[in-house]
Amino acid sequence: MSAAALKNNLPNEILTDVPSSDVQAWTSADAQALYYVDAWGQPYFSVNELGNMGIKPVYKSNVCMDLHKLVEELRDKENLSFPVVIRFMDLLRSRVIELNEAFRAAIQEAGYKNVYQGVYPIKVNQMHEVVEEILEAGHPYNFGLECGSKSELIATLPYLEKDGMLLICNGYKDATMLHLMLTFQKIGKKVLPVVEKYSEFKLILQIADTLKIQPQFGIRVRLSSTGIGQWATSSGDQSKFGVTISELLDIVEALKERQQEEALKLVHFHLGSQISDIKFLKNAIKETARVYAKLHQQGMKGVEYMDVGGGLGVNYEAGTIDPLNGINYGFEEYVNCVVYGIMEVCDYENVPHPIIVSESGRAITAHHSVLVTEAIGSTQRPELNPEFELYPTDHDVLKELWKTLQTLRATPTLRLNQLLEVYHDTLELRQQSDTLFTFGYLDLEQKAQTERLYWTICKEINDRVHAAKSEWLPQELDDLDDHLVDQYLCDFSLFQSMLDYWSIDQRFPIMPIHRLNEEPTRRATLVDLTCDSDGKIRNFICPDYDKHFLEVHPLREPTPYYLGFFLMGAYQDILGDTHNLFGRVNEVHVYADEEEPNDYFVEKVIRGATVEEMLATVQYFPNQLHKRMQTLLQDKVAQGLLRPKKAKELLDLYAGFFKDYSYFSSHNV
Numbered sequence: 001m002s003a004a005a006l007k008n009n010l011p012n013e014i015l016t017d018v019p020s021s022d023v024q025a026w027t028s029a030d031a032q033a034l035y036y037v038d039a040w041g042q043p044y045f046s047v048n049e050l051g052n053m054g055i056k057p058v059y060k061s062n063v064c065m066d067l068h069k070l071v072e073e074l075r076d077k078e079n080l081s082f083p084v085v086i087r088f089m090d091l092l093r094s095r096v097i098e099l100n101e102a103f104r105a106a107i108q109e110a111g112y113k114n115v116y117q118g119v120y121p122i123k124v125n126q127m128h129e130v131v132e133e134i135l136e137a138g139h140p141y142n143f144g145l146e147c148g149s150k151s152e153l154i155a156t157l158p159y160l161e162k163d164g165m166l167l168i169c170n171g172y173k174d175a176t177m178l179h180l181m182l183t184f185q186k187i188g189k190k191v192l193p194v195v196e197k198y199s200e201f202k203l204i205l206q207i208a209d210t211l212k213i214q215p216q217f218g219i220r221v222r223l224s225s226t227g228i229g230q231w232a233t234s235s236g237d238q239s240k241f242g243v244t245i246s247e248l249l250d251i252v253e254a255l256k257e258r259q260q261e262e263a264l265k266l267v268h269f270h271l272g273s274q275i276s277d278i279k280f281l282k283n284a285i286k287e288t289a290r291v292y293a294k295l296h297q298q299g300m301k302g303v304e305y306m307d308v309g310g311g312l313g314v315n316y317e318a319g320t321i322d323p324l325n326g327i328n329y330g331f332e333e334y335v336n337c338v339v340y341g342i343m344e345v346c347d348y349e350n351v352p353h354p355i356i357v358s359e360s361g362r363a364i365t366a367h368h369s370v371l372v373t374e375a376i377g378s379t380q381r382p383e384l385n386p387e388f389e390l391y392p393t394d395h396d397v398l399k400e401l402w403k404t405l406q407t408l409r410a411t412p413t414l415r416l417n418q419l420l421e422v423y424h425d426t427l428e429l430r431q432q433s434d435t436l437f438t439f440g441y442l443d444l445e446q447k448a449q450t451e452r453l454y455w456t457i458c459k460e461i462n463d464r465v466h467a468a469k470s471e472w473l474p475q476e477l478d479d480l481d482d483h484l485v486d487q488y489l490c491d492f493s494l495f496q497s498m499l500d501y502w503s504i505d506q507r508f509p510i511m512p513i514h515r516l517n518e519e520p521t522r523r524a525t526l527v528d529l530t531c532d533s534d535g536k537i538r539n540f541i542c543p544d545y546d547k548h549f550l551e552v553h554p555l556r557e558p559t560p561y562y563l564g565f566f567l568m569g570a571y572q573d574i575l576g577d578t579h580n581l582f583g584r585v586n587e588v589h590v591y592a593d594e595e596e597p598n599d600y601f602v603e604k605v606i607r608g609a610t611v612e613e614m615l616a617t618v619q620y621f622p623n624q625l626h627k628r629m630q631t632l633l634q635d636k637v638a639q640g641l642l643r644p645k646k647a648k649e650l651l652d653l654y655a656g657f658f659k660d661y662s663y664f665s666s667h668n669v
Contacts (some may be wrong), residue, residue, distance in 0.1 A: 026519035034551060035511040036541060040315050040567065044091060044367055051517030054471075057090035057368075059097045063592045065600045068514040071372055071562055071573060073598075074588060078605055081661050083373040083492040083585045085568070089603070091368035092130065092569075093137035096120075099312075099360060100141040102331045105355075106339040114353040119168050119311060121146040122156060124570050129589060129604075134364060135159055143192075144358050145168060150177055160189050166357065168218070168266075168307065169193045173200060179207050186213050194268050194307075198247045205258070218266030218307065219243055219251065223287050242269075248291070252298050252413030263301035266357070267292045270309030273362060277361040278329040278337055281311065283345040285341035292342075293349035308338055312363040315566055316508060317541050325507050325541065331363075345651045369569030371497050371585070372513065375552070375561045376664060377489040380523065381455040388449070397433050398446055401426065401453040408460055419461050420474050430454045459484055485549040486524040487536075489615040490563060491664045493582035494528045494535045498565065499575040502534055507541050509566040515553050523549040526563070529664055530580045578617060583609025583662045612658040622658050627656050 028047040032038065037045055048054040052068035065088075074080045087503070103116035120134045122145060135143065144166035145156045156167055157180075163254075169181055173193055182190045182204070195201045195217055208215035222242030243251070255261055269288045275281050285308065295303050312334055317325035329337075338356060346353050390402050404426055408414075433450040436442045462480040465473060500506040512520070525548070528535040540547045555561050576584070586608040593601050612622055633651055636642040642650075 005617050026517065030519070031516035035509070036543075037509075037511075040509045040541065044094075045566065047516045049517075051515055053511075053516070055088060055091075055370075055512040057088040057094060058592045059090075059094040060238050061592070063594055063599050065590070065592065066598060067370070067564065069598050070590065070600065070602075071513065075560070076604070078588070078602065080586050080588070080605065081663065081665055082562075083371060083495075083497065083663060085573070085585050085587045086370045086372060087129070087569070087587065087589045088370070088592075089129075089133050089589050092133045092365065095364045095367060096134055096137040096141075096143065098331060099335075099358075099364065100138065100143065102335040103339070103356065106332075106335045110336075110339050110343055111145065112339050112343050112353055114355050116356045116358075117142050117144065117166060117305075118358050118360065118365060119144040119166050121145045121148070121170075121359045121361040122152055123148050123574070125365045126152065126155065127573055128155075130365060130368075130569075131155075131159070137270075142166075144168070146361075150174070153177055155178065157184065157189075157191070160184070160191070163188050163190065165190060166305075167191045168268075168357070170196070170220070170268075170270075172196060175203060175207065178204055178520055180209075182211055182213060182215055182417055184356060185216055186211060190216075192216060192218045192266055192305075194220050194266070195243060195251070196220055198243060198250065201243075201251050201254070205254075214260055215263050216265045216302075218268050218305065219248060219264065220268040220270065221245070221248065221288060221291050223269050223284055238632050245291075248295075252295070252300060256299065261299050263299050263427075264295070264303055266305035266307055267295065267303060267332040267354075268307040268309065270359070271311045273310060274313045275311035276313060276327050278327075278333060281334070282337055282341055284308075285338060286345055289342045289345035290349070292354060293345055293351045297349070304352075304355055306342060307355050307357040307359065310359040311360055312358065312360040313585060314362050314366045314567060314570070316366075316506065317545070318599070340377070353653075357491075365569040366567045367569060369566040369567075369573070371492065371568050371572075372491040372562055373490045373564060373565070375488045375526075375555060376491050378522075378555055379487040379489070380522075381459070381486075382448070382452045383459065384449075384452045384456040388452075393443055394449075395436065395446055397424070397429055397436060397442075398450055398453070401429050401433075401450060401457070401465075405453060405457050405460070408457060414464065416465075416468075416474065416477070419464060420477055423458070423461055423476060423480075426454060426457045455484070455610065481523065482548050484523070486522050486552075487527050488524040488550075488552060488555075488563075490526050490528060492528055492585070493530050493579060493663075494537065495530060495532070495577040495579035496582050497568070497576060497585060499538075499570060499577055501537060503575075505539065507539055508568065509541055510550060511564060511566075512539065512552060513562050513564040515561075518553060520551040520553045522552050522554055524550060524552045529582065532579060535579075578614065581611075581614040581618070581662060583614045585609075585634065585663065586661070607661075609662050610658065611660050611662055614662050615658075622655070626655055 028049060028051055032047045035046060042057055046054050048066060052066050054064045055067055056062065056064050076082060086301055099118060100116065107116060120143065121133055142162065142164050145159060146168040147153045147156045149172035152590060153169060167190065169192065178193055180192050181191045195202060199365055204215050204217055220242040222244050255263055267288060269284055271284050288306065289303050292303060292306050313327035342356065343353060390399060404422065408422060408620040430450065433442060433447060437447045458480055462484055465477050494502055498508065501508065526537040538548050540550050553561065589604040590600050591603050592599060630651055633642060633647040637644055637647050
């Protein structure tokens with residue numbers, strides 16, 4: 001639409017850029033709503049009156065830590081560089097207690113005639129401090145462990161301090177692993193290998209005969225019921241694990257022939273991680289409970305455990321039911337589903353209620369870990385200098401863009417279709433400027449001015465669109481948000497710290513941890529330090545699953561600006577990749593303590609990977625590199641390009657980097 005047409009076309013239905021006169025001051029409550037903290041963070045995370053993120057990590061306690069104050073202490077007193085993983089160890093304890101107490105309450109209410117005895121699957125987070133904290137919290141509940149590999153088996157066996165603790169051994173197992181498991185059974189430990197295929201069953205019998213013991217084992221049943229989403233193939237006919245019903249009957253017959261009906265101790269199923277919809281769990285519970293009951297009726301009187309596997313979900317998302325990020329139930333409903341579902345079938349079939357086992361790892365660990373990183377720079381779309389003046393010698397395309405902007409500003413009321421036409425005209429003028437520059441008709445300065453004019457017009461159009469709050473927008477106007485957002489450069493590696501975002505598009509709650517009583521006026525995507533174009537975050541949580549920017553505050557140098565990545569405790573610590581040789585980040589363990597200033601104390605600081613440590617993973621070593629660098633510099637001295645003293649200083653500078661943190665340092669040289 002031409003400038004003249006804009007002036008002469010007075011709309012009936014209009015969009016206006018006139019701001020409301022009754023704008024309310026921004027509050028911490030507004031920030032809490034903007035970042036959907038209630039949806040993913042309750043009851044542990046909230047925005048406090050200072051505008052900082054607060055954390056309540058202790059079960060049934062109102063002790064609230066200020067995350068920003070903690071970060072400042074880590075920076076100033078501990079001299080830690082960012083990024084930093086902060087582990088709130090009390091949150092691990094709280095989740096273990098909540099899970100066990102929820103099962104106890106449901107069992108008592110239902111009149112269920114047995115107990116709950118959970119296990120923690122260490123594949124979710126094998127950090128020994130995490131495992132030890134979970135076991136300590138679970139000690140009153142006889143809480144055990146689950147392993148799925150030879151390394152995990154070796155890591156978990158020494159923790160079976162109480163003979164009544166369970167160690168569930170899933171996954172494929174070779175003869176040496178099975179021999180070790182059965183040997184521990186011989187000394188009175190409840191180490192239960194779970195049969196994943198019929199050949200494993202035969203191998204267990206062979207090793208048991210060698211050891212002259214009656215083995216104890218469980219069976220994973222391949223269900224007809226399936227899960228949903230990314231991990232749906234963990235169950236059903238396409239499952240990688242589990243025996244079929246026909247194979248199960250073969251196992252029953254073999255045990256009867258050997259008169260070892262007591263050997264089968266546990267029936268297991270697993271729908272997959274992050275069950276988003278409770279109805280899928282209900283179906284699987286009933287099917288497996290029926291298998292358990294029929295086994296009892298077949299004479300397998302030794303079956304005493306029913307393992308419902310993992311899958312207890314975490315609500316990463318903001319109120320949506322999503323196969324990766326959302327769930328439609330809580331602790332209480334999950335537990336009731338398990339307890340009442342098993343009891344209903346067992347009572348109908350007139351068989352004993354089994355000991356209930358679950359392998360809830362994500363639900364226990366996700367909340368306790370927060371990654372804090374610093375935004376160290378931003379890239380914004382260029383905007384026109386307010387003092388811009390047009391010169392007679394400027395190219396016509398520049399004059400047309402300037403005229404469009406002036407007319408747009410002089411016409412405060414426009415219909416959507418008029419704004420769309422202005423955008424189309426502006427886009428065409430920009431394309432003309434690109435062509436003119438390519439063929440040499442625009443100089444560099446005028447090309448830069450056309451860019452500034454283009455983005456200034458786009459921003460003004462976008463501001464009017466947002467002010468109108470229209471329920472429907474033409475696609476091109478709706479897409480302007482994506483084109484206009486800033487990029488905030490953050491001091492971390494996506495591939496090391498958030499691999500699930502890159503690999504399966506799992507979204508995590510991300511937000512500033514301070515300045516939350518100040519309205520965020522910028523919109524940004526986040527980019528990491530790696531040289532990979534995939535090292536960026538442009539999908540953020542929201543109810544409609546279609547948000548491609550994060551509301552942030554303008555950076556104020558030299559004041560640091562910190563972002564928190566929440567619910568990071570499950571899998572991300574273990575899955576991390578060493579892209580660009582960025583290593584493990586600095587880590588701290590924090591405990592609540594009302595007697596301490598700010599209600600917490602830092603129990604442990606674990607320094608992140610140095611340059612030297614990361615180089616060693618790919619077989620580069622300081623002595624070799626130092627020698628090569630020394631030779632290189634000596635050659636430059638011989639050529640007269642470098643003085644010996646300067647060469648020595650340069651070599652010392654180079655050598656000093658081996659002990660540096662592998663991430664960006666905001667401290668100036």
